[in-house]
Amino acid sequence: MKHFRKGDGERSGLFTRRALLLGGAQAVLLTALAGRLYQLQVVETDRFSSMAEENRVxxxxxxxxxxxxxxxxxxxxxxxxxxxxxxxxxxxxxxxxxxxxxxxxxxxxxxxxxxxxxxxxxxxxxxxxxxxxxxxxxxxxxxxxxxxxxxxxxxxxxxxxxxxxxxxxxxxxxxxxxxxxxxxxxxxxxxxxxxxxxxxxxxxxxxxxxxxxxxxxxxxxxxxxxxxxxxxxxxxxxxxxxxxxxxTIDLDIQRFAAEKMKEHQSGSVVVLDVITGDVIAMVSTPGFDPSTFARGITQAEWRDLLDDPQRPLHNKAIAGVYPPGSTYKMVTALAALDAKVIDPWTRLPCPGFLELGKIKFHCWLKGGHGSTNVTEAIAMSCDCFFYEAARRAGIDRVSDMAQRLGFGKVSELGLPGESAANQPTRTWKQEKIGKAWQHGDTFNLGIGQGYMTATPLQLAIMTARLANGGYEVQPNLLLAKATPREELAPPAPRTKPTAPSLRLNPQHLAVIRQGMSDVVNTGYGTANALRSKQPEFTYAGKTGTAQVKRITEREREMGITQASLPWHLRHHALFVCYGPVDNPRYACAVIVEHGQAGGATAGPIGRDVLVETMKRDPSRRTDRFRKMASR
Amino acid sequence: MGSSASLDAPAPVGFAEKIWRINWGLVLVLTAIAGVGVLALYSAAGGRFEPWAARHAVRYGSALMLMLVVALVHPKVWLALAWPIYIVSVLLLVAVDVIGKIGMGAQRWLVLGPIQIQPSEIAKVAVILVIARYYHGLRREQAGQFLYALPPLAMILVVVGLVMVQPDLGTAMMVLMGGGALLFVAGVRIWMFLAAGVAAVACLPIAWSLMHEYQKKRVLTFLDPDRDPLGAGYHITQSKIAIGSGGMFGKGFLKGTQSSLNFLPEKQTDFIFTTFVEEWGMAGALVLLGLYALVVVWGFSIAFRSQHHFGRLLALGVTAMLFLYMFINTAMVMGMLPVVGVPLPLVSNGGTALLSVMFACGLLIGVNVYRDAQLPRTR
Missing domain, CATH: 3.90.1310.10 (Penicillin-binding protein 2a (Domain 2))
Structure with a gap:
């Protein structure tokens, strides 16, 4: 033990001396660090401070x-x-x-x-x-x-x-x-x-x-x-x-539709591809100049746009809500057929009005239409037929059919500000109005009046779903997207809808479509003046006139007519149509705000736009794009 | 022999006594330094605990546990394990170099399943252990002889060489200088150091030709920062601006303008001192350096009080390593040394370095706990 103790003592002495030397060296280095700190932070601090001010990464x-x-x-x-x-x-x-x-x-x-x-x-x-x-x-x-x-x-x-x-x-x-x-x-x-x-x-x-x-x-x-x-x-x-x-917009058709709308103050046109749901045109007049916003709109310009009674900032195609009027009658008819409360041959009488208790529900034709079946009722737009059809089907089934055809909900279009409008139901009335649903409400709904409202887009969707054989197509605005411009190309044309089927009876759909065709293509149809001038582009349609202000019995006696009312109280004019009749491809909905009568104002626009669309047939043509892209 | 041994040997140390012998003051100082780290990392992240400060605190907590466990292990265990640890660490270094060659580029990590190992961190401690063990077995005269100095020199140079090719110049420098310090206190003659110095200078051109381009650039930039003020010299200049603009009392916590703009690379690791000093000024820097100095003084006193040579050398080696870490890092960010990438111990973000530092501190405290243990002079 002793021997390594002694050796250890020697080692320990040397170690201590050397360690103290090392410690001294470390002390010197530490002092050097402190000196450097002093140099940087005290002696040169002003220079570095100003450099710090100047330097910003x-x-x-x-x-x-x-x-x-x-x-x-x-x-x-x-x-x-x-x-x-x-x-x-x-x-x-x-x-x-x-x-x-x-x-x-x-x-x-x-x-x-x-x-x-x-x-x-x-x-x-x-x-x-x-x-x-x-x-x-x-x-x-x-x-x-x-x-x-x-x-x-x-x-x-x-x-x-x-x-x-x-x-x-x-x-x-x-x-x-x-x-x-x-x-x-x-x-x-x-x-x-x-x-x-x-x-x-x-x-x-x-x-x-x-x-x-x-x-x-x-x-x-x-x-x-x-x-x-x-x-x-x-x-x-x-x-x-x-x-x-x-x-999906075809600019030529969009321009054509806008031109047609020019003569009217305010309204909307929507053209859909009934197979794909592509929105071919969507016009809302008047429009506004978006460049005003791009460069920064002034307070005065903004005021002017907001105060304009025709609401140029409002996209009426998706946000304008109107009673669909007679354009809704296909829904009522389909609901009644589907519920088997009428069949295609059922004839209902029209004496010019129906009475429900003390209230008279008038047909637009004073003398009435006599007795009609569903096809004729659509063609002549007989109100009484649809009061009765709605009464027989009941509010629930009419509402349900309307929702299947796209009413009462926001579509999958994706544009901001789209309205669901209103497809009334029993619960809706109970919750919002606080009153139970009345038979009279059903009568009104049957002809697309009362609480019922729809957007032009919804009308176009309904028409497309009727025309394509009952497929639940959704409107769509985007054909393709790609970051490199060369990869931007439309998808291959389609001829069959990929949307789910609504499971509607094809025979019922055929009856409805026959009625819509007869509106235009028979002598007794409400729009027989609007028959297509080109026999190769046939189409079918339905007129509608939506009441804005009810003319009371008293006013009627005083001789007040639509034309004599101020602009903002006149009826809205509506027209929905699709074509060609045999193999439908395009559907169109037109609303002319306060245009008085569907057949007279909205009809010609719908016909011309639809025929123009059929002529250009954008869904089956992709050659034009290729030309543009390669240019 | 047996009876005299029982007279000389102190009574076996009980567990309570061991706990009492742990240098709790030193533990407190280490914790204070780690606390500075949490503050600086919180500020470096723009006043957020994520992603660094919170993890640093948690890591320190677990490393502290490790340190206390290590401190309670009898030195004879370390004496027995010195060689195995050294050999394993050399093998790991070789492995990392080989994988680095295959995997292209600098490789410092070894991934073993879920854990990542940085073998150079283990090697740093292993070199101290193995040299302490070597000299523990020598007599004083032997320690002074030239031939006996060769094996430890080889032990150091093997590790230095393997670390250098990674390439990790900072750690290589640390091992070289730390090992040198250990040889010095162990009794290697002064003339041998002078000779080694001359040889090193003679070898400089060779070393120069072996250096990577970026390493050459760093040395040149260090020698003349204005050479490339917008390239490699940029970081040093920016770091000096940050420290200098801090002034006497700093810009205040979270108010550093230089550090908050991302002009420094690795502001959470190598340049953490800059971030701290910009905000706390010379006063803060001196407090931090003072804490490190306290650790060093404590380390020396532990070394002096150790009854066995292994403990003395171990304690001094660990202390020297800590000092070098701190010195190289701070001198680097103040533009006194080339940028070599050495973290500031206990302050910089990074798990492995923290773990190896705390492990080493555990060894240091262990020397104090078992200061009167009797260790046979085995070879």
Missing amino acids: SMRLLPPSRGLIFDRGGVPLAVNRNNFRVMAASDRGRGADVLVERLDQILVLGDAEKIRLLRELRRSRNAQPIVVRENLGWEEVARVEFNAPDLPGVFIDLGQSRDYPEGDLMSHIVGYTGRVADEDLAGRDDPVLQLATMRFGKKGVERSLEDDLRGRAGAVQVEVNAVGRVVRELDRTEGQPGANALL
Whole structure:
């Protein structure tokens, strides 16, 4: 034991001496560290502080190029165009007052603008630039560049803004973009949405396809100085442009329909492909110029649009709700046939009115239609037949049939602002009106009046489902989408619906369709004046006139007629149609607001648009697109 | 012999006594340093516990448990395990190098099922253990002889070489300097160090030709930062700006402007000192350095109090390693050394380094717990 104790003592002595030396060295090194700290943080701190002020590395997002929108033929409907903007950056609003004053001298800002700029400059973090003004002309660009030395933190930025070559023709479908609002951020944590220059779809397809059109942001890491000027670029990641969209709309037919609507103040036309549900045209007049929104709408312009009684901002095709009137009679007929309370040969009498208790329900034809079967009743639009048919079927079965045909619910079109309108039911009335359903309500519903309302789109959907043999087609606006433009191509044409069947009796459908054909193609039909002039393009239809103001017995005696009422109280004119008769492909619904009579005002528009659609037959033609794309 | 041994030997140490002998003050200082780490990582993440600060705290907690367990293991176990641990760590280093060759590029990790191992971290501790064991078995005269200095030199250089080819210059430097310090206190003659120094200088051109392009660039940039102020020198410059602009008392917690903008790579690991010092100033930096100095002083006192040579060398080796870690990292971020990628012990984000540091601290405290153990001078 002793021997290694002794040896250990020697070792321990040497160890201690050496360890103290090592400790001394460490103390020296530690002192060196402290000295370095002193040098950096005390001696040179001012120099480094000012360098820290000058040095800012910031991440800037590169907004992706927004996807373009085309009609089915490849005609551009929404494009991007270069946009010179004046941007400004300051560090948490430092020097903002002086900057805004100088900008005012050069660009002539209003007081409201000055306040907005000051607010945004003070709020901007990490010297993120804000937008001073967009869509600069060359002269303004030159003026800003010329004065650059007096404008620290101000620079010209080349960005993109949206342009809509077709203007008000496509305004309701394509919609427009605007600044990103707080509610747009819900559920989306895409950082690019924080950019001042970013735009977000507000209406129409711009809104419904927003997440496709937007694309993914790139990012660039730049070193900026204290006034936000980029010193150099450190790193760059390219983003991905948004997907381009090919719509189902045929611009030629859309334009044709809009032309036809021109002579009337306000209304809507919807054309559907009954097999695919493709929306071939969707017009709502009057429209508006979406470019107003793209460049930034003024308060006055906005007021004007809002105050217009014809509501140009309102897409009447999907958001306008009207009593469907006689265009609803097919629903009543089908419900009654389906319930087996009538059969195709059942004849019902029409003495000109039916009485329910003390109330008289009039037929539109004063003397009545005599006795008619269902086909004739549709052709002549006999009200009494449908009062009785509705009474026999009952509210529940009529409502149920209507819902199967698309009434009372929002379709799968996807455009924002679509209305479900109202398909009344017993429970609906109990809940909303607080009263039980009455027999009289059923009478009114039978002819598409009373609580019943529908949108033009719903009328077109109903017509399409009747015409295609009872398939539950849904309207569809998007033909194809793809990020590289070359890959954008319409799908192969289809001749059979892929939608689920509604399981309607084909014989019943045939009876209904015969009635609709007779409306146009027989001498006693309500629209026999509207027979197609080209024998190869036959069609079938149904007129409707929806009551806005009920003319009372008293007023009737005083000789008040529709024409003598002020515009906003006159009846709405409706027309639904499909064609060709034998092998239906297209359905069309027309509403002319306050157009008085369906057959006279809405009918010719429906006929012309439908015949034009059959002539061009967009569903079976893809050659035109190929030509456009290869150009 | 038997009776004298029983007279000399102190009574066996009971469990309560062992617990009492744990340097709780040292544990407190280590915890304070880790606390600085949590603060700095919280700030580096922009004032959030995720993704670093919370995990750092949790990791420290579990590493602390490990440390206490290690501290209670009798040194004779480590004496017996020194060689196996060293051999295993060398094999792992070889494995990682081979896989790195196959898998292309720098490889520091070995994935064994669910766990990732960084063999260089084990090797650092293994070198200390094996050298301490070697000198424990030598007499004083032998320790001073040239031939006896060769085996430990080989032990160091094998590891240094394997780590260098990974390539991990920082760790290689650490092992070399830590091992050198250990040889120095073990009694290797001063002239041998001088000779080694001369030889190293003579070998510099060869080392230079073996270095990777980016490593050469770092050395050149260190020698002359203005050479490439926008490239490799950029990070050093930015780090100096951050530290310098912190001034005497710093910009305040969460108020650092340089660190909050992502101009530093690895701000949560290698440059964590920068983040901390920008916000807490020279005052904060001195407190942190003071805490490290306390650890070192404690380590020395443990070494001096150890009754056996193995314990002394082990304690000093661990202490030297901790000091080197801290010194290289802080000197690097202040522009006194090339950027080599060494974390700041207990502060930087990263699990393996924290674990190996705490393991080493466990060994250190264990030396104190068993300071009067009798260890046979086996070879």
